[in-house]
Amino acid sequence: MYRAAASTLTALGCAFAAGLCAPTPASAASPTAALTAVARTPGGNYHLATPTRVVDTRYGQGAPRGTVDPGEVVKVKVTGVAGIPTTGVGAVVVNLGAVAAKSYGWLVAYPSGQAKPATSTLNYRAGWTGSATATVPVGSDGTITVIAGAGSTDVLVDVVGWYSSATSTQTGGALLDPQDPYRLEDTRYNGGAIPAGGTRVEQFGFYDSAGSRLKAIAANVTAVAGSTTSGYLTTWSGTGTRPGVSTLQYARGEVSPNTTNVPVTYLGVDGLGSSRYSFSLTAMGAGAVNVIVDVVGYYTTAADGVGTVYVPMAPQRLADTRIGLGVAKGKRGTNSTAQMLMPTGLVTTARTKAFVGNLTGTGATKSTYQTIWSGTAPTDSSTINIAPGRDRTNGSIVLTPKSDDGARLRYAVFNQNASADFVIDMTGRFDTSPDQPAGASSSKRIVSHQSYLMPAAKGR
Template identity: 90%
Template sequence: MYRAAASTLTALGCAFAAGLTAPTSASAATQAVTPTTAPAAVARTPGGNYHLATPTRVVDTRSGQGAPLGTVDQGEVVKVKVTGVAGIPTTGVQAVVVNIGAVSAKSSGWLVAYPSGQARPATSTLNYRTGWTGSATATVPVGSDGTITLTVGAGSTDVLVDAVGWYSSATSTQTGGSLLDPQDPYRLEDTRSNGGAIPAGGTKVEQFGFYDSAGSRLKAIAANVTAVAGSTTAGYLTTWSGSGTRPIVSTLQYARGEVSPNTTNIPVTYLGADAFGNSRYSFALTATGSGAVNVIVDVLGYYTTAADGVGTVYVPMAPQRVADTRTGLGVAKGKRGTNSTAQLLMPTALVTTARTKAFVGNLTGTGATKSTYQTIWSGTAPTDSSTTNIAPGRDRANGSIVLTPKSDDGARLRYSVFNRDASADFVVDMTGRFDTSPDQPAGASSSKRIVSHQSYLMPAAKGR
């Protein structure tokens, strides 16, 4: 089960048939904005700033790249070198963003990613079953030796690890970096109602207008990408900037007959300004598989360079379980039924009520009685987006960036989990949080938003 509704903005966007060139004019959905003067620049501290990595595969146990050759079995540990590769420096790195894949799992189980040098947490990063191939993106603090650790809690599988990005520490000498403006999930693309499935080997380019009253430059978006695969198709999707050569990495693998989500950070390409003064950007989705696949993109936040310090910084923490309906941890015990919403409170020891704006959470749906989807978000307003898709015997974990507004009494921070159909349990693991930048001037606020959207299939390369 998956959400069928597309956003109004996407419905207004223009879909272009395969073989047409990229549009050169602004979409009819573009909104005019009133230009504003950017606030004055402030001194910026590097701690918690996000940096793009060069998308690079750093581990593939099928070939012995970056780890011993062969499957990783229950209890085995793989230490992954993440500094000094993919453009990530050797010092000043507090956390990395990696896409972790399980390939043709030999037996069902799960694995967990965590900082090297720390005890293995009682959480999970990626769940898999026998014969399954899939992936999950994780933000993992880096150990003092420049590595992260993967441990298989149960089962046996080959493992892939792709580096996506990194967060600088307070001691970093790296210049630049981006701050995150987290959002409730917003549906940007749904190919089922906007141009149709991406063909095997095809690339769909997403163009959008972006308004930011602070005059910042967008570098990446945080987004949940979902492959809605047909009953006979399987393959993988790569999300990338659409500029230059497509990287040889995968964002998510989709299996036959499954709906497969994964949350990741997608670099964007700047295209210039439109007639209304909005900046225009693009990114690309490439499908590699045995058939066409429909794709959904739900935006969770914007990474922008912000000289004025407006935005949030990443604060790493050891993975911790904060809710589990199977045991009653942090939430009333018991499965959730159709159209149910659980309203939860963040543990006060894990957040700063005055500064925490969002957390990085891993939502695992488990024990479903029939196909359903679950959504983790602030709970402030309804959302047409999904986080993870599950079915009987098909548990699934997916990460998300979750807004945490204050509770009604102002004493706690809250969030919600929605279950669409059937009866199912859910588990929430917290791996970090985003706090207001210490450089943000008092009273400053962000107005970042997407104001137009259009997409088209990239013309196929002509043979010689």
């Protein structure tokens, strides 16, 4: 079940769907003067990588050829590839894929040299092909470890980006402004499905009074149920040659989400002073597919230091309704919201603004969707879609506002239909940049949106 009450911004406002309209951001005035630039510390800054496949066990690329069996370890070299330096790398963002899994199971990605955590990064079932994007701290040898907890499968690992460590000499990194999920695109109500082999260009206005430059968005990209065939989607900047990697694989009749970081192309400034950007969605399958894009953060080169930096952490389990870990035990019913508190030892109440981790939905009695977010306001977005016998994992960036008493940080999970369990694993957090001036705040927001299909190439 997908979220039907979805709406999409157009260049003039928003389009209606099922009688509802998504909140429209306030109109942008001309940007004010940028704050004074500050000396930026490198730790936790995000950097784009050239999207590159570094492991494909079907062909023996980057790992021995053949399926990865339960307990088998694959060490993945992630430094010195795809434009990532050999030193000064704190964590890497990878798209982890399972291909034609032999049986039910899961993969775990974690920093090499550390003990295997009791978490999962990607869950799969027999015959399934799919992926999940994960942010993984890098071991001292420049590698991450992928292990199959159960179920044999071929494995793909694509590099998307990386976070610098405190010892990095790299400049030009971006800070994250995390957001509650905001629906940017839903092709069901805005132009229709992307045809096989087609590319849809998403253009939007972006306002930031500090004068930052957007480098990427963090977004949950979902292939909607109703696609007539299996295939894959690639999200990319739309500039130059499309990368030879996939963002998500989708199966016929299923809802397939994946949260990832999408690079954008700068188009210039419009008449109102807002910067214009674009990115592209390419569908590679035998049939058309509808796509949803929910934005959960903006990566900007904020010279004034306003934003958050990534703090790597060993993967750990925050909540599990099956056993009552971090939340009351028991499946969640229809239209239920579970409010939770972050463990005090894992965050800094004064500086932590969000965490990154995986939401896994399991044991559903009917088709449903689940959403992980701050819990402070309604959202028309979903994080995962699950069904009986079809568990699903997806990563997300989750805002963590202060609790009512100001002593703890909180977040929430919503379950839409019937009953289902959920599991939450944390792999890192985002803290206010140490360079952010006292009292400074972000005003980054999308102010307009339009999209179009690229014309089909003419035959000769």
